[in-house]
Amino acid sequence: MIRVLLIAPYQELVVPFTQLFAEHTATTVHAEYADEDFELSSVVVSRISELKSLKFNAEIIVSRGYVAAEVRRLNFYVPIVEIPIASIDLLQCLHRAGKQFGCDRAVVIGSPVMVMDVDRIAELVPIQVLAYVAETSEEIREAVGRAAAEGIPAVVGGAVACESAQSSGLHGLLVESGRESIWHSITEAKRLAYLVRRERERMEHFSGLVAGVAHEVNTPLGVSVSAASFARGALEAVKAGYASGSMDESSFISKLDASTEAMGIIESNLEKAVEFIRTFKQISADQAVADLREIDLGEYIRGIVLSLRPKLKRTPHAVEIECPDDLRIETNPGAIYQILTNFIVNSLMHAFVGEVPGHMLISARRIPGAVEIVYRDDGKGIEPDVLGRIFDPFFTTARNRGGSGLGLYISRNIALKLGGEITCASGTGKGVQFTVTLPITQAGEENDCSGGR
Structure with a gap:
């Protein structure tokens, strides 16, 4: 579902645009006919302010010619798609000038794109x-x-040129955008909506990841600070007792044991923080770089689940991992991260009802020429009429809870680009199973190591 605001410079543009969009895209189109003498600086501002108050929140604005230029100048921080004026549309108008009005001359007035x-x-x-x-x-x-x-x-030109021509006693011929031009703008609107949502999803995920990392690192650091403070107090007590000669051997040994225990707590918690930061750095690097590298698949999957621990800790649900030891493959790790993250986030958003603990299982195994990763949850499953649409772009059943409808679409595209595939099996009340198949390189085959679970 895409939320599109059409600001049409002439009323006849509204019907073909909304019809074409409805035929090819699940969308909500709010159309405005920009009349009122085309004083758009005030008209458009008031209309978009009204739309915001109605919670429409357009993702894309579509317009044409002068109206598009004026909307762009007003800068609503929303991507703007301009409906082009095709040569055939302009040619038809010029023919009408000669045949319908008997004119021997005509002038085309408009933007550089229109007159080029x-x-x-x-x-x-x-x-x-x-x-x-x-x-x-x-x-x-x-x-x-x-x-x-x-x-x-x-x-010959746009709506403003035609209105001005008629006011001056001239023939004004409006260049109307044909279906081809309208379809071009619809395709561009879909492309931009995809990019906008994907970037927003990335930023939201990254913000949540950073907040989670801060929380996860803060906990062991806080414990370390407390332990260091305790150890310092114990050592200062030893120092004071030694200086006064009041400390006996039993007290001395007790304080040293307490200090040693505190140092052990500091060491283990700092190791936890270092491990979490290392995992976060590697996963972040994998998101930025699409290069192939060799990974221990089981270890990498555990790192993915570790990076999602802040999100998982807020729920009663658990993730289990079953993967052979030393299953090493050469692949794009960032792709695996994004696919599995989308699966887990989808389960947390859609699968589980109330506070009943849910279970997610990620298993992996080598098959001839490929590695197979299977993701399962024991949630409420996917209804049959929805199952066939889950990989469609912008399709979501959780729009009001922040779903973008891009997660599974992106995941499948990632798998396809790597030469693999994602399939889904589910039913109402039967949980869900995603099977990801990714090809492995010859190097990965040579490093095959069988192991237990």
């Missing part, structure tokens, strides 16, 4: 065609005035 092919198109029509570049409403009206002064009877 006018010389070539002019060779295909039996009238003289000029082109004036104008982008703002003021420039467009000045260009229309110039055409009127030069005795040019017809103006």
Whole structure:
């Protein structure tokens, strides 16, 4: 589901746009016809402010020509897609100028993109065609005035140019965007929505990961500080007792034992912090670099689960790992991280009801020419009518809980790019099973080590 705001410069654009979008994309389109004398600086601001109050929150704004330029100038921090004006659309208008109105001359007024092919198109029509570049409403009206002064009877362009031409007693021919142009903008809107959601998802995940790392590191560091303070107190007591001659052998040994125990606590907790930071650094590096490298798969999966521990600790659910010892493969580790993270996050968001403890299992094994990773949970499962759509982009049943509808779509694309595949088996009340198959290199085959679970 994509939330699109269409700000149309003419009313006839609304119906074909919304129909085409509905035919090819699960979406919510809110269309606005930008009339009111095209004073968009105030009109668009008030309308978008109203939409925000209605919680529409457009992900993409689609518009055309001067209206698109004006919306872009107002800068709503929302990606803007401009509906192009195809050469065929412009050619049809110029033919109408000659046939319908009997004009021997016409001028095309608009942005550089609109007028860039006018010389070539002019060779295909039996009238003289000029082109004036104008982008703002003021420039467009000045260009229309110039055409009127030069005795040019017809103006071809966008809605503002046509309105100005008609006000000046000229023929105004609106270049309407055809289905091809509208479809081009829909394709671009889908592409941008995908990029925006993926980046937002990455940032949200990274923010949560950083917060989790801070919490996980803070705990052993806090314990270490407390233990260090205790050890210092014990050693200061030994020092004071020695100076005063009041400490007996039993007290001396007791304080030393307590200090030694505190040092052991400090050492073990600092090792936990170092291990967590090492895992986090490696996983973060794998997200940034798509290079292949050899990994111990079981160890890497344990690192992934460790990095998600802050999220898992807030739930009663558990993750179990079954993987042969020393199963080494050469692959893109960041891809495995993203796939398994999406599975676990999906289970936490969709699978489990209430506070009943859930169980997730990640198992791995070598098969001929590949490694197979199987992910299972014992949650509520996926309904049959939903199962066929889980890999579709933007499809989610948890939009109100922050679901983007991209996690499984991205996971499958990652597997396909690596030459692998992801399949899913599920049913209502039967949990879910994802099977990931990834090819392994010859080096990975040579390093095959069988081991127990």
